[in-house]
Amino acid sequence: MTATLSLPFAHEAGAIPALGFGTGAMTGGMSVEAVALALKAGYRHIDTARKYGTEGWVGEAMRASGLPRDEIFLTTKVSHENLRADDFARSVDDSLAALEVDYVDLLMVHWPNPAIALSETMPALAKAKRQGLARHIGVANFNIVLLDQAVALCPEPLVALQAEYHPYLDQAKLMAAVRRHKLVFVAYCPLARGRLFGDPVLSDIAQKRGRSVAQVALRWLVQQNVAAIPFSSKPERIADNFAVFDFTLDDDEMARISALKRADGRVANPAGRVAGGWD
Ligand SMILES: NC(=O)c1ccc[n+]([C@@H]2O[C@H](COP(=O)([O-])OP(=O)(O)OC[C@H]3O[C@@H](n4cnc5c(N)ncnc54)[C@H](OP(=O)(O)O)[C@@H]3O)[C@@H](O)[C@H]2O)c1
Numbered sequence: 001m002t003a004t005l006s007l008p009f010a011h012e013a014g015a016i017p018a019l020g021f022g023t024g025a026m027t028g029g030m031s032v033e034a035v036a037l038a039l040k041a042g043y044r045h046i047d048t049a050r051k052y053g054t055e056g057w058v059g060e061a062m063r064a065s066g067l068p069r070d071e072i073f074l075t076t077k078v079s080h081e082n083l084r085a086d087d088f089a090r091s092v093d094d095s096l097a098a099l100e101v102d103y104v105d106l107l108m109v110h111w112p113n114p115a116i117a118l119s120e121t122m123p124a125l126a127k128a129k130r131q132g133l134a135r136h137i138g139v140a141n142f143n144i145v146l147l148d149q150a151v152a153l154c155p156e157p158l159v160a161l162q163a164e165y166h167p168y169l170d171q172a173k174l175m176a177a178v179r180r181h182k183l184v185f186v187a188y189c190p191l192a193r194g195r196l197f198g199d200p201v202l203s204d205i206a207q208k209r210g211r212s213v214a215q216v217a218l219r220w221l222v223q224q225n226v227a228a229i230p231f232s233s234k235p236e237r238i239a240d241n242f243a244v245f246d247f248t249l250d251d252d253e254m255a256r257i258s259a260l261k262r263a264d265g266r267v268a269n270p271a272g273r274v275a276g277g278w279d
Contacts, residue, residue, distance in 0.1 A: 003245055220254060
């Protein structure tokens with residue numbers, strides 16, 4: 001069993017570490033120390049966004065770690081207000097300046113914006129890649145219709161879609177579209193912002209395996225070849241969440257966890273940003 005796992009991009013050379021550290025903590029507690037602890041614990045994939053205001057901290061922790069730049073897979077995103085070509089380019093420049101890096105590994109559209117045409121945004125995203133400012137490109141929070149349009153309109157191949165995914169949220173339809181386009185699914189809020197922790201089924205599996213509920217939930221994602229980007233502000237949890245590569249859930253456990261999906265399982269849902277609604 002390997003200590004880490006990378007998911008290959010089907011479209012081109014490269015891979016994304018299956019466990020990343022999220023820095024957009026809506027639950028509070030995000031700090032430069034948290035990112036530094038994550039890098040120390042072994043995370044080599046860090047997720048940030050212009051909107052989070054955490055790019056400066058991420059850059060600082062990366063530099064303090066002493067790790068070579070090319071050992072860290074760094075994602076940032078352009079916010080929905082900045083999806084016109086000029087705004088997009090400015091936002092990417094601002095991100096690179098805040099991070100103090102020459103490029104990011106994955107640049108994403110953070111949320112779609114029904115008021116700005118994808119025919120303008122996708123070439124802007126591709127241009128950032130062609131300029132060497134991003135090694136890979138992708139989209140976040142796109143539904144199937146928007147994803148199909150984004151792929152068709154983008155002059156460069158997309159490699160990943162980021163969306164909410166955890167045991168309480170059924171993403172089977174979106175997952176099928178992601179696989180059809182040969183993208184990697186990156187799961188955000190993989191711990192449902194803490195809502196999973198009292199769950200009897202997850203607790204039962206965790207207890208039987210001598211694991212934490214968080215490890216079981218994250219392992220369920222990784223075992224589907226999904227990348228996950230949990231956040232924690234606590235040193236012991238940051239390390240605990242990363243230790244998911246030395247055990248395997250059996251088919252019955254995977255099925256029991258998949259059966260936990262619920263109609264009200266979504267935790268991140270800003271009104272009106274996704275034209276046509278979620279799948
Ligand atoms: N693209 C998007 O639109 C989007 C939207 C939302 C999130 N994201 C990304 O996804 C990342 C993760 O999402 P998230 O931070 O909202 O939620 P999350 O990772 O699902 O959950 C974080 C919460 O779980 C708690 N927690 C973490 N590990 C734990 C453990 N082992 N035991 C008990 N509690 C634990 C944390 O509390 P403590 O701090 O007290 O440990 C925190 O309150 C974000 O940071 C961001 O990078 C992206």
